[in-house]
Amino acid sequence: MATEILMPALSPTMEEGTLxxxxxxxxxxxxxxxxxxxxxxxxATMEFEAVDEGVIGKLxxxxxxxxxxxxxxxxxxxxxxxxxxxKAPAPADEAPKAAEKxxxxxxxxxxxxxxxxxxxxxxxxxxxKTQTVREALRDAMAEEMRADDSVFIMxxxxxxxxxxxxxxxGLLDExxxxxxxxxxxxxxxxxxxxxxxxxxxxxxxxxxMTFNFAMQAIDHIINSAAKTLYMSGGQMGxxxxxxxxxxxxxxxxxxxxxxxxxxxxxxxxxxxVMPYSAADAKGLLKTAIRDPNPVxxxxxxxxxxxxxxxxxxxxxxxxxxxxxIWREGSDVTIVSFxxxxxYALEAAEKLAAEGIEAEVIDLRTLRPLDYDTILESxxxxxxxxxxxxxxxxxxxxxxxxxxxxxxxxxxxxxPVLNCTGKDVPMPYAANLEKLALTxxxxxxxxxxxxxxx
Amino acid sequence: MPPRKTAATTAAAxxxxxxxxxxxxxxxxxxxxxxxxxxxxxAGQLYGMGLIxxxxxxxxxxxAVVVGLEAAASEGDKRVTSYRDHGHMLACGMDPKGVxxxxxxxxxxxxxxxxxxxxxxxxxxxFYGGHxxxxxxxxxxxxxxxxxxxxxxxxxxFTYFGDGAANQGQVAESYNMAQLWDLPxxxxxxxxxxxxxxSVKRATKSPDFWERGVAYGIAGEAVDGMDVLAVKAAGxxxxxxxxxxxxPYILEVMTYRYRGHSxxxxxxxxxxxxxxxxxxxxDAIENVRQMLLTGGHASEDDLKKIDKEIKDIVNEAxxxxxxxxxxxxxxxxxxxxxDTAPQDA
Ligand SMILES: Cc1ncc(C[n+]2csc(CCOP(=O)(O)OP(=O)(O)O)c2C)c(N)n1
Ligand SMILES: [Mg+2]
Numbered sequence: 001m002a003t004e005i006l007m008p009a010l011s012p013t014m015e016e017g018t019l020x021x022x023x024x025x026x027x028x029x030x031x032x033x034x035x036x037x038x039x040x041x042x043x044a045t046m047e048f049e050a051v052d053e054g055v056i057g058k059l060x061x062x063x064x065x066x067x068x069x070x071x072x073x074x075x076x077x078x079x080x081x082x083x084x085x086x087k088a089p090a091p092a093d094e095a096p097k098a099a100e101k102x103x104x105x106x107x108x109x110x111x112x113x114x115x116x117x118x119x120x121x122x123x124x125x126x127x128x129k130t131q132t133v134r135e136a137l138r139d140a141m142a143e144e145m146r147a148d149d150s151v152f153i154m155x156x157x158x159x160x161x162x163x164x165x166x167x168x169x170g171l172l173d174e175x176x177x178x179x180x181x182x183x184x185x186x187x188x189x190x191x192x193x194x195x196x197x198x199x200x201x202x203x204x205x206x207x208x209m210t211f212n213f214a215m216q217a218i219d220h221i222i223n224s225a226a227k228t229l230y231m232s233g234g235q236m237g238x239x240x241x242x243x244x245x246x247x248x249x250x251x252x253x254x255x256x257x258x259x260x261x262x263x264x265x266x267x268x269x270x271x272x273v274m275p276y277s278a279a280d281a282k283g284l285l286k287t288a289i290r291d292p293n294p295v296x297x298x299x300x301x302x303x304x305x306x307x308x309x310x311x312x313x314x315x316x317x318x319x320x321x322x323x324x325i326w327r328e329g330s331d332v333t334i335v336s337f338x339x340x341x342x343y344a345l346e347a348a349e350k351l352a353a354e355g356i357e358a359e360v361i362d363l364r365t366l367r368p369l370d371y372d373t374i375l376e377s378x379x380x381x382x383x384x385x386x387x388x389x390x391x392x393x394x395x396x397x398x399x400x401x402x403x404x405x406x407x408x409x410x411x412x413x414x415p416v417l418n419c420t421g422k423d424v425p426m427p428y429a430a431n432l433e434k435l436a437l438t439x440x441x442x443x444x445x446x447x448x449x450x451x452x453x
Numbered sequence: 454m455p456p457r458k459t460a461a462t463t464a465a466a467x468x469x470x471x472x473x474x475x476x477x478x479x480x481x482x483x484x485x486x487x488x489x490x491x492x493x494x495x496a497g498q499l500y501g502m503g504l505i506x507x508x509x510x511x512x513x514x515x516x517a518v519v520v521g522l523e524a525a526a527s528e529g530d531k532r533v534t535s536y537r538d539h540g541h542m543l544a545c546g547m548d549p550k551g552v553x554x555x556x557x558x559x560x561x562x563x564x565x566x567x568x569x570x571x572x573x574x575x576x577x578x579x580f581y582g583g584h585x586x587x588x589x590x591x592x593x594x595x596x597x598x599x600x601x602x603x604x605x606x607x608x609x610x611f612t613y614f615g616d617g618a619a620n621q622g623q624v625a626e627s628y629n630m631a632q633l634w635d636l637p638x639x640x641x642x643x644x645x646x647x648x649x650x651x652s653v654k655r656a657t658k659s660p661d662f663w664e665r666g667v668a669y670g671i672a673g674e675a676v677d678g679m680d681v682l683a684v685k686a687a688g689x690x691x692x693x694x695x696x697x698x699x700x701p702y703i704l705e706v707m708t709y710r711y712r713g714h715s716x717x718x719x720x721x722x723x724x725x726x727x728x729x730x731x732x733x734x735x736d737a738i739e740n741v742r743q744m745l746l747t748g749g750h751a752s753e754d755d756l757k758k759i760d761k762e763i764k765d766i767v768n769e770a771x772x773x774x775x776x777x778x779x780x781x782x783x784x785x786x787x788x789x790x791x792d793t794a795p796q797d798a
Contacts, residue, residue, distance in 0.1 A: 008501025189626025196596015
């Protein structure tokens with residue numbers, strides 16, 4: 001049976017090319033792998049090989065011909081002894097026909113988000129206890145490890161040393177070396193091993209001594225963990241938690257002070273959590289461990305030692321995507337998360353003394369993000385200030401500003417202002433470090449600007 | 454350039470299959486290797502027709518590596534590899550139709566058309582990708598082995614990577630932890646002599662890749678990757694080592710890719726003679742063919758029949774990959790999270 005040999009596409013972008021040279025002539029026998037011709041693409045001269053065995057019947061395009069479109073028949077190949085006439089060149093267009101219908105509006109955008117959830121995190125009258133963020137995180141992991149044997153923790157100094165920041169205190173004693181695993185200093189490698197273990201059906205908690213060091217592992221967090229569910233068409237993903245302290249501690253300089261909130265929040269496929277209080281740290285970490293997706297859980301060293309009231313119950317979780325309103329107010333909305341909440345809450349206290357009532361929203365999770373709670377508040381106050389310690393360019397605050405502008409433009413009485421860290425590497429000197437972070441004074445000033453006071 | 458380390462007299466050279474290999478087995482390896490080759494040739498053709506886009510890395514020339522090692526694997530063992538993954542998928546029993554339809558970006562593909570040539574997976578066949586980042590699959594393979602060790606079963610994970618990947622830092626990191634924790638992982642270095650356009654000797658002064666494991670205490674060896682029986686024998690040794698709880702094993706399999714690195718590689722970094730030499734004198738499929746014929750295990754007609762069967766399977770896969778529709782537009786927004794729909798940001 002005679003078949004046409006078509007002008008091949010020889011690169012991802014090639015649409016036409018020059019048939020530079022024929023290396024066979026009519027009547028030649030060829031077999032798979034024999035070089036038929038040299039073809040010049042926009043980038044290079046490539047050899048074009050035979051796929052089928054047969055005899056070259058006719059060369060349809062002369063060598064030296066320029067601008068030969070991909071899929072144009074260039075030769076006829078057939079079995080020995082066959083006579084071959086050129087078929088009338090059929091429109092050599094086998095390009096996909098399917099799904100050519102106009103994109104349905106519904107299909108072309110993400111499903112609408114859920115509505116505002118104002119339910120209390122725990123019922124009134126729940127017995128409470130005072131705990132540090134550190135203890136709350138440890139309890140969250142211990143409870144989930146008791147409940148599910150597939151949960152384990154790995155990282156540097158998590159076992160025998162009891163945690164570089166003592167978050168894993170006591171876990172080795174209770175769960176043993178099978179499930180509480182000290183790694184060598186090898187972030188890229190153990191993050192990848194964690195992802196592999198998650199593909200294999202386990203639920204790893206990968207602790208980074210700090211998130212600064214996770215930059216060596218970010219390829220596995222993003223390319224291996226976050227994208228696999230999609231790339232596998234839903235067949236497999238990485239149910240796991242990457243956690244550790246994030247952002248500035250105190251006086252540790254530029255390489256140990258980076259806030260990655262905005263970085264990870266950009267990635268579809270990741271969930272991103274950044275708790276402020278101990279109750280949220282506990283409830284959200286338990287949710288993170290149970291979540292069937294990769295979760296980046298950003299803690300803060302300065303908050304580890306802070307105490308909060310935590311529900312004293314057996315099983316307490318906080319859902320993702322539900323912001324917490326710490327303080328109600330009608331004059332301005334202050335949106336923050338993580339350690340940013342310390343500035344937001346203190347500024348709100350001081351502003352109240354001056355007669356400005358701020359509503360303070362703690363996002364708690366950045367992905368998913370509770371847009372509805374923000375919009376509802378902004379529609380009430382008509383003004384918004386965001387607060388975070390991270391860099392200003394492409395910050396979470398920038399994103400929220402754009403979102404509010406798009407969805408509540410007519411409600412705004414002033415531009416949304418972003419309080420962020422300064423656009424400089426973190427300095428060491430105490431006075432400069434203070435200046436590099438945002439501050440209560442900056443938040444107050446921003447609020448006064450948007451309230452025209 | 455012939456592979457640097459090859460046994461002087463391999464089974465292929467003598468025309469006699471090793472004593473423990475039956476004629477049936479030999480025919481099976483022939484069939485499996487041929488399926489990969491014909492499938493890849495067809496993929497190249499569909500690429501030329503614009504039906505396959507982007508990057509497409511063919512496995513032609515390296516078939517004996519994955520067929521030999523799959524012959525040493527048992528049900529439940531895992532495998533993970535790079536973007537040069539079509540051969541691995543066919544060899545572990547994935548459906549050629551689903552693989553080809555993924556190459557053409559159709560709903561009938563293993564990833565519903567959302568992964569492409571470099572990113573495919575099959576939970577059912579314990580195939581964990583399909584990874585586009587050079588060497589990222591290496592710690593992932595160690596992690597898969599970790600999950601088996603954690604559960605206390607005796608499964609092993611075949612972790613395939615190239616000579617180029619072998620120079621990545623995360624390979625060294627993985628060796629160290631795999632040996633530290635006795636992980637049942639076989640690191641398979643598919644040394645096809647080139648990483649894109651960079652030959653091994655232009656990338657390292659320590660070209661005996663398997664020997665790097667010695668620094669970590671990992672056992673290993675180099676194998677003639679153009680000899681499917683030698684690969685199988687080495688694979689069985691490696692599997693036995695891992696199943697016995699002795700930790701990882703490194704196999705450096707000396708092989709060669711006949712085609713360019715990807716479809717758009719003009720391959721100016723090596724001579725046509727070098728490629729022809731390998732194709733004509735060392736081809737793994739031709740070697741087995743000769744063994745079957747000279748050993749009297751199969752006639753020309755028998756082999757023609759196999760060739761025809763394979764051709765039909767590949768043509769059927771190609772047809773399926775053209776007819777399967779493109780994914781519905783709503784698929785853009787699925788499979789981002791396992792539990793929830795994505796948010797509209
Ligand atoms: C981290 C990374 N760097 C570079 C590339 C681009 N790239 C893709 S394949 C390749 C060569 C890899 O060669 P090798 O590991 O020998 O595997 P082979 O292609 O020969 O199978 C390069 C440089 C990549 N995909 N990922
Ligand atoms: Mg290579």
